[in-house]
Amino acid sequence: MELSVRNVTKDFGGKRAVDHVSFTLSCGVYGLLGPNGAGKTTLMKMLVDILTPSEGEVLLDGVNIRELGAAYRDKLGYMPQEIGVYKNFSAQKFLKYIAALKGITGRAADKKIDGLLDLVGLRDAGRKKLGGFSGGMLRRVGIAQTLLNDPKILILDEPTAGLDPQERIRFRNIISELSENRIVLLSTHIVSDMEFIAGEVIIMREGGILKTGAIDHLLRKMEGKVWSALVSHEEFHRMKGQYAIGNMVQKNGGVEIRVIGPQKPPLACEPVKPILEDVFSYYFGGDV
Amino acid sequence: MMNGSMLKTEIYKIFSKRVIWISMAVFLTLYLVLKLQFWDNVSIRYTLEPMRPQLTEAVENPAFHEFVRKSSYNCSTEEMRAFVPEPVYEYIEQYRGNERIYRSLNSDLAGILNNYFERIDQREAFIQELAQKVSGSGGTALDRAKARLLQAYRETPVPIELNLEDSANNFIDVNHAALFPGLIMLLVIAGLAGIYSDEYTSGTQSALLTSRQGRRGVFLSKAIAAGIFVAGVVLVTEAFFMVVTAVCYRVPSSTVSAASTYGLSLTLYGGSVYGFCLRQVLGTLLAGLTLGSIVMCISVFSKSALIPFFAAGAYYGGTAIYANSVPFPRYLSSLWSLPGEWSLFMLQTQFELVEAGRYTSIFGLLVPTLATNAVFNLLLMAACLGICYWGYTGKQVRG
Numbered sequence: 001m002e003l004s005v006r007n008v009t010k011d012f013g014g015k016r017a018v019d020h021v022s023f024t025l026s027c028g029v030y031g032l033l034g035p036n037g038a039g040k041t042t043l044m045k046m047l048v049d050i051l052t053p054s055e056g057e058v059l060l061d062g063v064n065i066r067e068l069g070a071a072y073r074d075k076l077g078y079m080p081q082e083i084g085v086y087k088n089f090s091a092q093k094f095l096k097y098i099a100a101l102k103g104i105t106g107r108a109a110d111k112k113i114d115g116l117l118d119l120v121g122l123r124d125a126g127r128k129k130l131g132g133f134s135g136g137m138l139r140r141v142g143i144a145q146t147l148l149n150d151p152k153i154l155i156l157d158e159p160t161a162g163l164d165p166q167e168r169i170r171f172r173n174i175i176s177e178l179s180e181n182r183i184v185l186l187s188t189h190i191v192s193d194m195e196f197i198a199g200e201v202i203i204m205r206e207g208g209i210l211k212t213g214a215i216d217h218l219l220r221k222m223e224g225k226v227w228s229a230l231v232s233h234e235e236f237h238r239m240k241g242q243y244a245i246g247n248m249v250q251k252n253g254g255v256e257i258r259v260i261g262p263q264k265p266p267l268a269c270e271p272v273k274p275i276l277e278d279v280f281s282y283y284f285g286g287d288v
Numbered sequence: 289m290m291n292g293s294m295l296k297t298e299i300y301k302i303f304s305k306r307v308i309w310i311s312m313a314v315f316l317t318l319y320l321v322l323k324l325q326f327w328d329n330v331s332i333r334y335t336l337e338p339m340r341p342q343l344t345e346a347v348e349n350p351a352f353h354e355f356v357r358k359s360s361y362n363c364s365t366e367e368m369r370a371f372v373p374e375p376v377y378e379y380i381e382q383y384r385g386n387e388r389i390y391r392s393l394n395s396d397l398a399g400i401l402n403n404y405f406e407r408i409d410q411r412e413a414f415i416q417e418l419a420q421k422v423s424g425s426g427g428t429a430l431d432r433a434k435a436r437l438l439q440a441y442r443e444t445p446v447p448i449e450l451n452l453e454d455s456a457n458n459f460i461d462v463n464h465a466a467l468f469p470g471l472i473m474l475l476v477i478a479g480l481a482g483i484y485s486d487e488y489t490s491g492t493q494s495a496l497l498t499s500r501q502g503r504r505g506v507f508l509s510k511a512i513a514a515g516i517f518v519a520g521v522v523l524v525t526e527a528f529f530m531v532v533t534a535v536c537y538r539v540p541s542s543t544v545s546a547a548s549t550y551g552l553s554l555t556l557y558g559g560s561v562y563g564f565c566l567r568q569v570l571g572t573l574l575a576g577l578t579l580g581s582i583v584m585c586i587s588v589f590s591k592s593a594l595i596p597f598f599a600a601g602a603y604y605g606g607t608a609i610y611a612n613s614v615p616f617p618r619y620l621s622s623l624w625s626l627p628g629e630w631s632l633f634m635l636q637t638q639f640e641l642v643e644a645g646r647y648t649s650i651f652g653l654l655v656p657t658l659a660t661n662a663v664f665n666l667l668l669m670a671a672c673l674g675i676c677y678w679g680y681t682g683k684q685v686r687g
Contacts, residue, residue, distance in 0.1 A: 012686070050497045050685040070500050078498045084491025088304055093297075100293035101499035101506070109293075145495060 001061060002026050003047070003153060003183050008056035010042050010207075017042040019207035020056070029179045031198030031215075032187035035284060038204040040187045041081055044157050047185070048078040060153075074103070077151030081158045083142035087131030091122055091141050094130055095148065102149040116144035119174065121167075135162040143171065147178070154178065156186040160193050172196050195276040203283055210283055215276060222274035222282060227259045229269035239265065244281045290505045290512075298513035301486075308479050312521075315471045316528055323536040331392045334383070336400065336452045337541045342373040343401070343450055353405050361406040365398045372397070400452060407553035408448055414554050414644070415441045418619075429649035433620040436654055437556075437645045446558045449548040455537040456561040457549045460639070462529045463568035469575075469636040470608065475521050476576050477600050480514050480583040482593035484680065489592065494685050503681040511673065514584055518576040526569045546642075554644035568638055571662075575632040578665045579604055581672035588679040607631035616640055621648040621657045629657050630664045 003025045010018040018039040032040045045051035047058055049065050049072065058065045065072045085094055092113060099109040117123045120140040125133070130141065139162050146154065156175075160168045168190070175184060175197050188194055194201060195215060203211040211218070226246070231239065236255045239245065243265055246258030258272065259265045260281045302308075326332060336343065346352060352371035356363050369377065380397065383389040418438045422431075451457070463469050487493045496506050546564040547555050557564060579600060586596035611628030621629050626648065628634065634641055638658060647654040655663075 045494075045685055048494070048498045050494050050683075052684060070502055073498055073502055074500045076498055078494060080491070080494045082491045084487075084493065084495060086301065086490055086492065096293065097297040098495055098499070100291055100297065101496060101501050103291070103500045105291055105293045149500065 001152060001183060002059075004059040004062075005043075005047070006056050006059060008043070008046055008053045008058065010039075010046060010051065011054045016207050018046070018053075021204075021207075021209055022056075023202060023209065023212055025183045025185060027179075027181055027183055028200065029175060029184040029186070029198045031194035031201040032185060032204065033191065033194065033201050033280060034187075034204035034210075037206075039207040040204055041157055042207075043204070044078075044155050044185070044187065048076060048155050049073070050078075074149065075152040077146040077149065077154045079142050079146040079154075079156045079159055081161070083138045085130040085133075085138060085141060087129065089130055090127050091117065091130060091133070091144075092126040094141065095144060098145045099148050104148060112148060113144075116147055119147075120144045121170065136164055136167055139163055140167065143174065152182050154182060154184040154186075156184070158188055159186055160188055160190055168193060191277045191280055192275075201276070201279075203280070205284070218279050219274050219276070222260075222279055224271060225260060225262060225282060226272050226274045226278045227265060227269035228256065228272045229259060229265070229267055230254050230256050231267060235267065239267075244284075246278050246281045290501060290508045294501060294505065294509040295512055298509045299516055302479050302483070302513055302517045305479065305482075308475060311475055311478060312525070315475070316525065319468060319529060320532055323532045327536045330388050331396065332454055332537055334389045334393060335454075335541075336376070336379075336393060336396055339376045339379050340450065340452060340542065342376050343452070346372050346376075347401065347404060347450060353408075356402060356405040357409060361402040363398060363402055365394045368398065368401060372401075396452075400450065403550075404448070404450055407548075410553050411446075411448065429652065429654070430620045433647040433649070433654055436647060437619055440556050440645055444556055444558055446547045446555060447545045448553060449544045451544050451548040451550075453538070453540050455533075455540045456544050458533055458537040459530070459540075459561055459565050460546065460549055460552075460568070462526075462533055462565070463572060464637045464639045468529065469572065469633060470605070472522060472525050472572060472636075473576065473579055473604050473632065474601070475525070476518055476579050477583055477597055477604070479517050479521065480580050481587060481597035481600070483510055483514060483584055484587040484676075485590040485593045485596065488590075493683070497683060497685065503683065504677075507677055507680045511584070511676075514580050515577060518580045519573060522569070522573045522576045526572060530565070551639065552643055555642050556645040557642045564638075564642075568636065571638050572636045574662065574665060574669075575635040578635075578669040578672075579632055581669040581676070585672035585676040585679070588676045588683075604632055608633035611640070616646070618644065619646060621646055621660075630661050632665065635661050635665055 005021055005023050008018060008021045009016065021043060032044070034040050042051065046053050049058070060068060060072055060075075089097070095113045095116070096109055099105065099112060104112060114123070117126045120143050122137065122140055122144070125137065130138065133141065139159070143159065146156070160171055163171060172193060175186070178184065186197065198215060200212065200214050201218065202209060230251060232254050236248070236257060239257070239259065244260040246260050248255050248257045258278065259269065260278050349371055355371065359367065376397065380390065380393045383393060415438070418434055418441065422434050422438050487496060497503060499506075540561070543560045543562060546552050546557055546559060546561050549561060582603060583596045583600045586599050587593070590596055607627060608631055611631045611634050614625055614628045616625050616629065629641060629648075641658040641661060646657045648657045648660040650660065
């Protein structure tokens with residue numbers, strides 16, 4: 001199974017949100033990284049066919065997804081950034097409706113819903129009205145909703161936003177379990193989540209693709225470009241404008257910083273093992 | 289394309305809105321309270337219906353007709369004594385001890401008989417006037433309309449009978465009084481205003497659009513659910529109105545023609561009062577379905593339920609007010625009168641469209657204006673559903 005994005009562009013009036021993007025996804029977990037406004041959500045919406053590209057096309061195994069229609073949607077699970085629910089519905093009733101929309105009815109739907117509520121830890125809250133659910137609980141309902149039709153293509157927009165650490169771990173594990181024989185594309189602001197789940201990342205900037213590749217490969221390429229240094233506050237402020245600064249921690253009257261750049265900075269520092277956040281900082285520098 | 293579970297949920301989404309039930313309860317209670325004031329009213333409880341055979345025989349006397357005509361339809365009960373059989377007076381006399389009943393029956397006797405002859409003469413005068421106009425007319429649409437009408441008046445037997453009970457008029461008035469047909473439509477608008485826009489506000493649009501059933505399935509389930517809702521609202525409220533009317537005004541002892549009720553003496557409709565009421569209910573159903581389609585059509589392009597609520601309300605209310613303000617022409621509808629004549633309110637009440645025969649010229653073809661109203665609203669419904677389908681199947685989720 002191959003999902004190809006070919007030269008996809010999206011214009012909103014005079015503004016270009018996605019600019020001639022091309023890539024191909026096969027089975028595995030892919031992370032979509034980029035700052036706000038990079039075009040991630042717009043791209044995802046075109047992938048799930050709720051937004052039509054101004055140019056280009058999205059193909060599944062060589063066939064345009066618009067032509068595939070229901071056959072494509074049958075394979076699709078989409079979790080939008082904002083989880084929408086009917087507040088006067090119980091979780092079970094809501095999921096039953098979504099199941100019906102996905103063509104699953106009767107006992108098969110009940111069985112599937114029970115299993116998914118269990119999976120996302122909402123079995124006891126299944127009969128409660130969604131209006132009383134917390135943000136995290138709603139996101140879990142959203143995950144259950146996405147998985148109802150056992151999708152072969154999962155498009156997840158900020159799936160871990162609003163989840164507490166325990167829920168995030170649970171979600172990451174669910175995705176890892178599901179990733180076999182599926183295409184999973186997820187975007188998140190929590191870069192560490194991406195590092196745990198995704199095998200490859202697609203980095204977007206201003207509507208275009210800045211970098212794609214396996215996380216291991218990107219991290220290897222970053223070796224020798226990340227340093228740790230303990231600097232004074234004055235030095236820190238001076239460096240901020242010149243180097244991409246990753247993590248910073250107040251320590252012993254100074255600031256311990258991760259400096260990211262192609263060359264070693266002119267101060268006492270040690271090279272450290274890069275993490276995905278450093279890749280992000282490296283490419284976006286001051287944007288981070 | 290669509291399954292029962294989807295349809296069930298769409299119906300639940302509409303019916304689970306508390307505002308619908310509260311509005312309906314308030315509205316039906318208001319109707320009940322207003323109508324209960326007439327319950328057991330003297331003029332409703334005591335009628336001249338038992339004297340129908342005697343009165344029917346009396347009005348067949350041409351001399352009586354001539355006498356009433358000469359008095360400009362203003363004869364008193366006593367002046368009618370020479371023509372009305374004595375048992376009728378004896379029937380009234382038995383209530384002499386109860387002044388209210390006695391006065392009511394006396395007044396009914398004079399009023400009903402005067403009105404009966406007046407309506408027959410009005411109809412005859414109308415036909416004669418029409419005949420004069422036709423004799424000197426040319427080939428314009430108005431001329432042809434007059435000729436067609438004259439032919440219809442001469443060929444269509446429309447019986448004018450004695451209408452001895454008030455209940456027949458009240459059954460027609462259920463859908464003629466402006467407030468209640470409007471309130472039925474208000475329920476339709478309130479129930480359907482958020483049918484699509486609520487998916488936007490609740491953020492569920494993408495879940496619906498990316499599902500296997502897709503846009504067509506969702507559109508179909510919503511359209512059918514809306515139709516069921518409209519039919520439910522119209523039939524429940526109409527049934528309630530009819531039952532309350534039957535309880536408060538009583539069911540007429542004998543069925544009279546619609547032409548025998550007040551205001552319809554010039555009609556070409558030859559059916560009974562019940563037949564006319566059924567047409568009004570069917571008209572209300574079609575009006576509800578059309579208005580529902582308009583609401584859906586606006587809702588599919590709106591991000592808030594308030595927009596379809598006010599826009600559809602303005603369309604219904606505006607055309608209803610116009611229909612009640614503009615003077616409808618005789619014989620042939622004009623471009624000025626058609627917005628009112630084709631209004632949904634007129635489809636509900638039908639009264640002003642059938643009170644006298646009237647045609648609309650469609651590219652030279654003369655069609656009864658009531659029929660053009662039904663066709664116009666059917667076309668409007670089809671157009672709105674088409675636009676709604678086009679709008680939903682092509683929906684883009686931006687924000």
